Amino acid sequence: MLLHDFSEPLGGASHLVQVLLNGLRERDIPVTFLTGDAGRNFRRDDVDLVALGGKPLLERSRIGAFTTGLFNPASLLRLSAWIQQHDTPGTIYHLHGWSKILTPAIFGALRKVAHRVILHGHDYFNGCPNGAFFDYARGEDCTLQPLSRACLQRQCDKASRAQKLWRTSREIARRGALSGGTNVNRMLLIHPEQTRQFLLAGWPRHKLAAVRNPVTPVTRERVPAEAHRGVIFIGRISREKGADLAAAAAAKAQVPITFVGDGSEMDILRQINPAAVLLGRQDRQGMAQAISKARVAVMPSRWSEPFGLVALEAIGSGVPAIINHRALIANEVHSRGLGLSLDTGNIDEFAQALLNLHADDERVSAMSHAGHGRYLELCNTPDDWITRIIEHYRDVLNSSDDRSDADPVSSTFPAMGHHQSEGLRGIQG
Incomplete structure (x- = not known):
């Protein structure tokens, strides 16, 4: 299952979700896509879409953003119901973005399958309250430990102190729903240097692995x-x-x-x-x-x-x-x-x-x-990027505690060649 706020490519992360979805289906890997929005522009019939019908925070009223945006119960209930009905020992849950619609509630549902959950570090919202390790008020990088006393006292939000408190509450809720915040199998980083920030946020090094983003040049021929x-x-x-x-x-x-x-x-x-x-x-x-x-x-x-x-x-x-x-x-x-x-x-x-x-x-x-x-x-080519992510899917299932006698790894994910196995060394090291 892929999980993301948006069902269409509205930005960098949502574009990459679509690239991944396409690549998985090209390899005949079944995909369920849970999205926070209504999925009105999603046109694939080879993917099971679970659309929650939510609105982005910027489209909500101020009260709606501060309440439902703090903890969206629909996310919790719908995903919990899906897991109850459809989860198998071979199901991977790959969460990309949750900060715009899904909210920390999504982690409450994922808690029971946390050993098969992969997060993707497109930003820093899985560690830093404002998602950037950046002090917008001062215009400088932040090196404070998230949720430390110094962090709580510092007004670093781009809007106001009230919004900083709201974002802090969301990070506290995320950590509470996920039994500490790092209780998943691993997090995939989009650049190796992100490791420093996530270590500061309390992530164990062995749960962090870098898989650089895929890049396709806008033009095939060189622009002179x-x-x-x-x-x-x-x-x-x-x-x-x-x-x-x-x-x-x-x-x-x-x-x-x-x-x-x-x-x-x-x-x-x-x-x-x-x-x-x-x-x-x-x-x-x-x-x-x-x-x-x-x-x-x-x-x-x-x-x-x-x-x-x-x-x-x-x-x-x-x-x-x-x-x-x-x-x-x-x-x-x-x-x-x-x-x-x-x-x-x-x-x-x-x-x-x-x-x-x-x-x-x-x-x-x-x-x-x-x-x-x-x-x-x-960076990676799109094909290499998808291959490396599938490597991590296989590794998660191979290390899972609840594998059945049948081998869901072999049946779900195709065998991989020599160069494809190299990416596993980074997460095992």
């Missing part, structure tokens, strides 16, 4: 970035993603910028940079058209992005990326000559980097060729 002029930002138009920083830096450098995505700060972008092109949300073809005209992509997120899917999609397409130095892939990108790592919160430094890249065709060409040829050093 050295022949172009202009910046592209792809993603949610929000403060934490640093869209305003990109707009300001492009305006200061007097280079064109195109935004692909939507969000709460569209009007702010227009004020900061009236010349900016705002394309809104685009499908894959629209993204390809936009990126094929760009010289440089930017990922200026204020917080420590645990991966950076849009940056690597651009890099793999041949468009170098400027990445905030806090992102976990930033140094890897910089050291390989695929782009730049810098403090994108410093508008002068950010703008100067844009000017430098626009003035140096040879450097941009070198970055473009390097990124197009070497991006897989920092």
Whole structure:
């Protein structure tokens, strides 16, 4: 069973859930998909959909968000009923995102099958109350132990102290429902460097394993970035993603910028940079058209992005990326000559980097060729990613306490070759 807030690809994590779902079905592995929303745009008939019909917190009233958003009983009751009726010793429960609709209630139902539960660390909500290990009020990374006295006293939420208390209550509820918060078989991280934060949150090292995200370049052929002029930002138009920083830096450098995505700060972008092109949300073809005209992509997120899917999609397409130095892939990108790592919160430094890249065709060409040829050093192909996740499914079932005489591992998951077994060493070490 795959579990996620959303049934359609509305963001990075929900997109990856769909990639995983497709890959599992291509391998004839049966999938039940429990989703927090109504599933209105879900069109597959080869997947059993359990849609709870819930609304995202941002679409609820303030009272609804603070009550049902704290603990959604529908999640608990529906999943508990499904487990009672359909659970087998060969059933894996792979939970991706719960913070938008499902709430900590989902863990109350999963508690009885915790030894077959895998969490996915797309963010830090399985350890940090605000999901980021970032102090939004001060604009700096947070190194405090979650739920410690110092953490509880610090106002780090992007909105208010009241919301910090609400988010803290959700993390307390999650830990209570899951008998301490780490009572699952394992958590898959999207970058090895996430280990440090989750150890701080009390996770045992042996339950943490990194499986880097899959990346498919937006264009198959290399974009000749050295022949172009202009910046592209792809993603949610929000403060934490640093869209305003990109707009300001492009305006200061007097280079064109195109935004692909939507969000709460569209009007702010227009004020900061009236010349900016705002394309809104685009499908894959629209993204390809936009990126094929760009010289440089930017990922200026204020917080420590645990991966950076849009940056690597651009890099793999041949468009170098400027990445905030806090992102976990930033140094890897910089050291390989695929782009730049810098403090994108410093508008002068950010703008100067844009000017430098626009003035140096040879450097941009070198970055473009390097990124197009070497991006897989920092990520997986979709096929390899799915293979590695299935490895973990097999390992969970092989170590499960309630296996029957029949072998659910062999019957559910196909045999794997030599290179596919290498990923298990990381979780056993």
